Amino acid sequence: MKIEERASTHVYRQKRMFTKEELEARERLCVHEQPPYCNAACPLKLDVKTMTAAIAGGDFDKALGLYEKITPFPHLLSAGCEAPCEGKCKLCSLGEGIAIRELERAAIAYGSRTRSRSLLRKKNTKIGIFGGDLFTLFLAGELAKKRYPVSLFCSQTDGDALAASCAPDFSEAVRTATARTLSNLDIEVFWNTDPSQAYRQHSCQFDLTAAAFSVARQLFPEIVPDEAVMVSREHHLITGPTQGVLGAAFGAKKAALSADRLAQHLDPSNTRGEEGSVETRLYTDLEGVLPSLRIAVSGPDSAKAEALRCIQCQCDVCIRGCAYLRHYQTFPRLLTREIYNNVSIIMGDHMMNKPINACSLCGQCSVLCPNGYDMGEICHIARQNMVTTGKMPLAPHEFALMDMLFSNEEAFLCRPQPGHQQCRYVFFPGCQAAAIAPATVRAAYLDLCRRLEGGIALILGCCGAICDWAGRYELYDQTAAFLDNALAQLGNPKIIAGCPTCKKELSSHPGLEIAGIWEILEQIGLPEKAHPPARPVALHDACGARGDPRTQRSIRTLAQKLGCHVVDTPYSGDQSPCCGYGGLTQYTNREVAKKMTEACLERSDLPYLSYCMACRDRFAREGRESMHLLELVYGTSADHCPDISAKRFNRLRLKQELLKEYWHEEVDTVQLGFTIRYAPGAEALMDERMILKSDVIAVLQHLRSTGEAIADADTGLCITRARLGNVTFWVKYQETEDGYLVFSAYSHRMNVVNRQ
């Protein structure tokens, strides 16, 4: 198996991830941008949520500004609005919904109006409005806001009389405020006129005409306006029936938009966008929200208190659960579109490569999302797509892929149990178990050999998850074929997986029977050395066991049998987040991986019990007491945070020791002929820079064969280098009596050559 670097940045291939329809179908699943229930219910499109937030923050001016956006007559509307938003408030299902109308009134009462001069130029289209009722009053206001020259002809004597006739049931204060607002608007009002007569006399002076529906009926008894746009095309008249204050305000909004279209000589039905109240698909998680009752609004403080009850509905269940989405401060729909666009770029910078490679592909979002949005699947498809088009850089994944090749080549072991030609079972502990806890793997294998009948073979290797996560599908197919061949040689025994991810990956191979070691132990019982932890432990479910209730159940049963006091954490079971290892996040983006681990550990202060060795290792690295279930079962301890070289050494030594002890096969070990020691801090530096001790050995062997090195007079150190595969490694050293003392190592992927 070979891993190849992409040939060139000048290869301009492109393959679409999805069809446009498929992309849109996926995007539609994300409801993060859907309007909250209150906003959706308002036909006038009031941003109730923002207004409430403003009041909750004491900003009544902003709240009033938002309210004034939807109507020229805020007093009148707030007094008479039927408030369909209130019934849709999500809090109604728990207790009492927010008193939105009271908050609107509070905004008017305690907010200051900002008198900014309109920047719009006065329009040329003159509009005459005939008749004084709620509809024409709102329409005149809407058109004046749009800067049309408006003339209003009505029978009333003045603004107070007009307000009184429009709103007879409202308070004096509302009527006075409405009259005052009308007088402040740029509207030419002709009082004491008969609207019908005025229409006949003056309508020809206007480019557009509008009328109260009662006036329109007087003028044209047979008139049937199109209520969707509030226009009678036949009579070139803007009009229509309305009901109530909200109906009149909404009718006026529709009519004003029709005026815009007619002024442009367009059909009024043309490009109107979404009008009126809408259905929202928003999902709001009410978990943890307590029922509450309305607070009577009697002043700014009580208005603020009432607004603070608002839970600011939004769907962010995936974001709250996922450190990756929080890190990039995004949500699935937007991220999907950005990834889709990134993959579609033929030339230029691919700015989303890092986010594509930083997702742990764990699938937590698909469980948390009410619509099953799977960001991991999208990132996985994007990775495969980039591999196909030659756009996937090797650098982020190369170390992990080389590590997988190491597991399946140098450290690979496949043997039937001594004394058996074919075996009933094969133990497949997984690469990370052998790398982090070789003693536990050995104990588990011996225990299975001792207590199960029919022969237990052993395969030490990688299941292929690494290349699957990297999107290297060809390598994955090769790995799958390689493992299938190894299993066939053993007589296709039932696989006993030691790792939930291995179980998941190998389950996709057709014709293989597979179980987790935890299920076997549940059947055969615990061995003698099994012991519970001294303290209660928080159980962390592996992301590899998502959608595998049998494994999750079996782990809990086993922990109970062990005598563990297990405390379930938030986001347990199928909702469990990834520890930061999955999807190769640990290699591609350490910052995100660390945040993932921290998010896992935030759920409890207790020691963590896990059943994936990668989880166990990452939690220990963050300083948390961490244990794998099999460590408790077999009374063994994993290595404490082995570095990248130790993880390789552990795998190789386990293979060599088992071969020698149980299959009596001698393994040739290469003698270096010199010793390498490391100055304090050098090994940690190498681990940080992903440089293996085997890389340093290869560089020093190259030095011994070529003599190529330089001496730095400033530091007194010698420096040598070798090109190993796609990387040049440099080693700073001093010669010792029997070899070398290494002070530092660094690397770069660029190749450097002489030129003339």
Added chain:
Amino acid sequence: MADKNYYTIDPEGKLTCMKCRCALEKGKAKFLYLDNGFPVELPVCPQCGFVYVPEELALGKVLSVEKALEDK
């Protein structure tokens, strides 16, 4: 036409080639990555041609150019 160099380091006689026993000099070299080339001047052994890439350069400028090219 003037020789274009993206980066220049003069060893100032502080570096010695251990194989050839001579001082490294400022010499012409080229970084190659993903089918892209960048001419530079680095400490080079005048005899064997050993090109030295200092740690600060490898972990600084070289790394940032690598990352930029990888995302092309």
